[in-house]
Amino acid sequence: MKIGLTGGIASGKSTVSRFLQSLGAKVVDADEIAHELMKPKQKLWQKVVGHFGEEILKAEQEIDRDKLGTIIFNNPQQREKLDQLTHPIIISEIKARVEKLEQSYEIVIAEIPLLIEVGMIDFFAEVWLVYLKRTVQIKRLMQRDDINREAAVKKIESQMPLDEKKEYADRIIVNNGSQEELEKQVQKLWRKII
Ligand SMILES: CC(C)(COP(=O)(O)OP(=O)(O)OC[C@H]1O[C@@H](n2cnc3c(N)ncnc32)[C@H](O)[C@@H]1O)[C@@H](O)C(=O)NCCC(=O)NCCS
Numbered sequence: 001m002k003i004g005l006t007g008g009i010a011s012g013k014s015t016v017s018r019f020l021q022s023l024g025a026k027v028v029d030a031d032e033i034a035h036e037l038m039k040p041k042q043k044l045w046q047k048v049v050g051h052f053g054e055e056i057l058k059a060e061q062e063i064d065r066d067k068l069g070t071i072i073f074n075n076p077q078q079r080e081k082l083d084q085l086t087h088p089i090i091i092s093e094i095k096a097r098v099e100k101l102e103q104s105y106e107i108v109i110a111e112i113p114l115l116i117e118v119g120m121i122d123f124f125a126e127v128w129l130v131y132l133k134r135t136v137q138i139k140r141l142m143q144r145d146d147i148n149r150e151a152a153v154k155k156i157e158s159q160m161p162l163d164e165k166k167e168y169a170d171r172i173i174v175n176n177g178s179q180e181e182l183e184k185q186v187q188k189l190w191r192k193i194i
Pocket residue numbers: 008009010030031034038064065066068069072079082083086090112113114115158159
C-alpha cells in the first residue's frame with residue numbers, strides 16, 4: 001500500500017514519519033530526494049545553477065540552500081521557476097523509488113510537502129495530512145528555523161493553505177498538542193491500516 005504523507009511547512013511530517021518508521025513502515029522523503037538530485041553533477045544541479053547563477057553556490061560547488069531559500073521564499077516568480085525546473089524530475093524519482101519499494105514492503109509512506117500542489121494525489125492509495133493551527137505552525141517554524149515572524153509567514157504562504165489541503169486528505173492527523181498525543185494518533189491510524 002502506498003500512502004502519501006503531506007502537510008504544511010513545520011507541521012510535523014518528519015516527526016510522523018519517524019513514528020511510522022518505528023512501527024514498520026518504509027519511508028521515502030521528498031526533501032531528501034530533492035537535496036540528493038541537487039548535489040554537484042546531479043540531474044538538477046545544472047538546471048538550477050543555469051537559472052539562478054553561480055552566486056547561489058558555496059565552496060565545492062554545492063548549492064547554498066539558505067541563499068536559494070531566501071530567493072524563492074521572497075519572490076513567487078522565482079519560486080515558480082524553481083518549481084518548473086525541479087518538480088518533474090523530483091516527482092518521477094519519487095514514483096520510481098516508491099514503486100520499487102512497494103515490491104518488498106507492505107506499507108510505503110512518501111513524505112512530500114507539496115504532494116497536493118504537484119498533483120500526486122492519485123498515485124497514492126491514501127493521502128494523510130498533518131494539520132495544525134496557524135498560530136502553532138508559525139511558532140514552531142520560527143523556533144526550528146530561527147527566523148522572525150515575517151519570514152515564517154512568507155514560507156507558510158508559499159504553500160497551499162492547510163485548510164484547503166484538508167479537502168484532499170483521506171485522513172487528518174492534528175498536531176496542535178504534544179508529541180505524545182501525536183504519536184498516539186499515528187499508532188491508532190497504523191492499527192487501522194495493518
Ligand atoms: C528551497 C530550498 C533550497 C530550501 O532548502 P532547506 O534545506 O532550507 O529546506 P528543506 O529542503 O529541508 O525544505 C524545508 C521545507 O520548505 C518547504 N519548501 C521547499 N521547497 C518549496 C517550494 N518550492 N515551495 C514551497 N515550499 C517549499 C517544504 O515544506 C519543505 O519541507 C529547498 O527546499 C529546495 O531546493 N526546494 C526546491 C525543491 C522542492 O520543491 N522540494 C519540495 C519537494 S516536494
